[in-house]
Amino acid sequence: MAQTCGYAGRILKVDLSSRTSETVSSGPYQRFIGGRGFAARLYWEEVPPETGALSERNRLVFAVGPLAGVPVIGGSRWGIYGKSPYRTPETFNYGNLGGRWGAELKFAGYDALVVHGRSDRPTCLVIRDDAVDFADASGLWGRGAPQTREALKEDHGSDVRVVAIGPAGENRVSTASLLADNDASGSAGLGSVMGSKNLKAVVVRGTRRKTSVAQPERLKHLSDYLRSFNRGAFTAWGTDFVQTGPKVKRDPCFGCSAKCIRIKYTADDGTSGKRA
Ligand code: SF4
Incomplete structure (x- = not known):
């Protein structure tokens, strides 16, 4: 495994048609630096130009950068990438998400997850470190993304992280989004690509809970300096x-x-959600 500071060293590739998976080294991709660079290169390598967004040959790439899993401002944001039906003509597009799913992918040992093919039935990918399961999601089909997420947490434990689609993605609505933990949403119509693959959700949990840093003291100094702008009357975010x-x-x-402006609101009936 090509593990260097910041990177997990592996990319997980999943074929939903054959229900198989493999890992490859992320070493050759690390010169593209972050999740966006990884995804653009993977897309360039694996998706022929004539491929339709909802074709089983399209790839859906979930990727994080080297700061994912490091406790610094903004480091654990992550992205979803692929050809999207959102624009005409269809083109490579991406959605940027926050929350905790991205850091969890890194903790499971991956810098990126690449999904291709199409399952013959609604499926939920369950990733626990090196184990990858294809769980039947027929009972979840038709449910909203938050309800799907909570149902999967009941089944797999409250410590798993989940990204899911709702009925819009299932029905391949070109603007469909994804929803992950902490109500992090991914745009660019890539929920419809997930739906076209009959992929209802991706559950992930990892036990490698530290991202290695080359110069931890220097990073801490820089991080503390940035945080100092958020003390007292003045805040860099103006929130x-x-x-x-x-x-x-x-x-x-x-x-x-x-x-940050992002807050979680709990209603009188006990339900909660994020507002921005
Ligand atoms: S959205 Fe807010 S909490 Fe999330 S990384 Fe950005 S500043 Fe931090």
């Missing part, structure tokens, strides 16, 4: 107007303590 209380709490992405 001091956000009021918190018993029903409204800040809900930052993994490792990020920025005074």
